[in-house]
Amino acid sequence: xxxxxxxxxxxxxxxxLKNLSFQVEKGQTLLLVGSSGAGxxxxxxxxxxxxxxxxxxxxxMGKNISQMSEKELNEMRKKFSLVFQNxxxxxxxxxxxxxxxxxxxxxxxxxxxxxxxVEEIMTFxxxxxxxxxxxxxxxxxxxxxxxxxxxxxxxxxxxxxxxPTAGLDPFAARKVVDLIxxxxxxxxxxxxxxxxxIHHFANVVDRLLMLKTGSITYDGPYDLSILDxxxxxxxxxxxxPEEELYADF
Amino acid sequence: MRFNFxxxxxxxxxxxxxxxxxxxxxxxKFSFKSIINFPQIFRYRGETFKQIYILxxxxxxxxxxxxxxxxxxxxxETGKKLEPFGAKLMLGRVVAIAVLRELGxxxxxxxxxxxxxxxxxxxxxxxxxxxxxxxxxAYGTDPIKRLxxxxxxxxxxxxxxxxxxxxxxGIIAGSFSxxxxxxVDFDFFWLSVKEGPTLEDLSVGMIKPPFxxxxxxxxxxxxxxxxxxxxxxxGGLLPKLSCLLLSVFY
Numbered sequence: 001x002x003x004x005x006x007x008x009x010x011x012x013x014x015x016x017l018k019n020l021s022f023q024v025e026k027g028q029t030l031l032l033v034g035s036s037g038a039g040x041x042x043x044x045x046x047x048x049x050x051x052x053x054x055x056x057x058x059x060x061m062g063k064n065i066s067q068m069s070e071k072e073l074n075e076m077r078k079k080f081s082l083v084f085q086n087x088x089x090x091x092x093x094x095x096x097x098x099x100x101x102x103x104x105x106x107x108x109x110x111x112x113x114x115x116x117x118v119e120e121i122m123t124f125x126x127x128x129x130x131x132x133x134x135x136x137x138x139x140x141x142x143x144x145x146x147x148x149x150x151x152x153x154x155x156x157x158x159x160x161x162x163x164p165t166a167g168l169d170p171f172a173a174r175k176v177v178d179l180i181x182x183x184x185x186x187x188x189x190x191x192x193x194x195x196x197x198i199h200h201f202a203n204v205v206d207r208l209l210m211l212k213t214g215s216i217t218y219d220g221p222y223d224l225s226i227l228d229x230x231x232x233x234x235x236x237x238x239x240x241p242e243e244e245l246y247a248d249f
Numbered sequence: 250m251r252f253n254f255x256x257x258x259x260x261x262x263x264x265x266x267x268x269x270x271x272x273x274x275x276x277x278k279f280s281f282k283s284i285i286n287f288p289q290i291f292r293y294r295g296e297t298f299k300q301i302y303i304l305x306x307x308x309x310x311x312x313x314x315x316x317x318x319x320x321x322x323x324x325x326e327t328g329k330k331l332e333p334f335g336a337k338l339m340l341g342r343v344v345a346i347a348v349l350r351e352l353g354x355x356x357x358x359x360x361x362x363x364x365x366x367x368x369x370x371x372x373x374x375x376x377x378x379x380x381x382x383x384x385x386x387a388y389g390t391d392p393i394k395r396l397x398x399x400x401x402x403x404x405x406x407x408x409x410x411x412x413x414x415x416x417x418x419g420i421i422a423g424s425f426s427x428x429x430x431x432x433v434d435f436d437f438f439w440l441s442v443k444e445g446p447t448l449e450d451l452s453v454g455m456i457k458p459p460f461x462x463x464x465x466x467x468x469x470x471x472x473x474x475x476x477x478x479x480x481x482x483x484g485g486l487l488p489k490l491s492c493l494l495l496s497v498f499y
Binding site: 045048050070074075076077078080081082084085086088089090091101102105106154 | 379380381383384386387388389390391395
């Protein structure tokens with residue numbers, strides 16, 4: 001479903017990823033670990049085409065996304081959902097509007113249907129009483145769950161989680177992990193979880209991938225012993241990109 | 250000395266001039282994309298009307314206040330200078346032409362740049378910092394169409410009504426100043442206003458505002474959209490915006 005072939009990325013004259021190659025099969029749950037600055041979140045952004053690789057190719061469902069136009073990328077992105085590290089909820093909208101945003105925006109569903117689907121998901125997540133609240137009025141753990149609600153309401157084929165347990169207390173983190181597990185059991189979607197809190201996901205993942213300074217150092221089943229090699233990332237090496245990368249207009 | 254083109258090219262690539270030219274072309278591309286997507290306002294009509302209402306409402310008190318005071322001062326000073334030549338009765342004509350041709354559009358533009366430019370740049374910049382713009386892109390929504398177009402269009406659309414308000418208020422404030430402070434007869438002042446400005450004066454004054462609106466909208470939206478460097482970068486944006494917009498106006 002997702003294939004990285006010798007992908008390298010230079011940003012601001014620094015090497016972020018170096019000759020990275022891996023594949024994610026359909027229905028698989030992959031845990032991507034590594035210390036801060038190893039390039040984990042960057043991989044999620046590359047998958048969605050939010051960043052373009054400096055070298056190599058990324059194929060999503062057999063199509064090379066480096067050659068896609070922004071319009072084609074937007075169509076491809078609708079099959080994915082990303083749970084952002086800090087939620088990235090729209091702060092001027094209520095939780096109902098936040099979760100229902102993409103149903104209104106992309107699927108153009110009528111208001112009643114949007115409300116029904118949002119209410120169903122929010123009930124599943126235990127947040128049905130907070131539909132009229134604003135993101136600033138709820139806790140960090142709840143924001144994370146709302147972010148997951150926004151991700152699953154569109155029935156994506158692949159779910160990408162960026163540090164889903166970061167900054168949460170152990171109880172809230174447990175709730176989020178249980179939620180991810182129950183989502184897998186219910187929808188059997190392909191999942192890619194980026195985290196540095198490996199111990200939370202023992203019973204959730206099929207495969208583990210460890211990154212260090214932009215390269216893969218472990219690819220195999222879940223194994224806590226890799227924590228012995230879990231060191232701080234070295235300072236990224238300098239590189240001169242072909243062309244400075246700007247946000248795509 | 251031999252001319253070394255390669256060396257010159259390397260020096261140019263690392264120079265500030267190259268960065269400025271690159272930035273200018275990126276802004277141009279961004280603005281072009283925003284403007285050709287203006288038909289999207291029908292799709293996002295709710296958001297567009299909201300932005301028109303907010304931008305218009307926020308800038309209106311500032312525009313009214315500044316136009317009143319600038320017009321009073323303009324009338325007073327011009328009247329005093331015209332008095333020795335016995336041309337005080339021309340005051341209405343002079344004030345009306347000055348307000349309609351230059352003062353109205355420029356004061357509206359400057360106030361819009363300060364108030365609305367700052368609003369757009371901080372709003373979009375904050376959305377970039379909190380990854381809300383990335384969230385839109387990640388879910389297949391074009392942030393230019395969803396966020397930028399309604400704001401740029403609103404800045405473009407409110408300029409003409411605001412300029413008309415500024416023109417009217419400016420001439421009324423001028424008449425007040427002329428009648429009460431310079432003892433000009435009410436009827437003479439308004440007769441002079443009526444006979445002074447031509448259609449050309451009016452059209453010169455009305456052509457500029459939409460372009461000012463587009464510049465304010467696109468420059469501030471571009472600065473917010475391409476924000477880098479977190480909160481510090483955000484702090485540096487407003488002085489950058491003021492410098493850019495002021496230099497554009499002058």
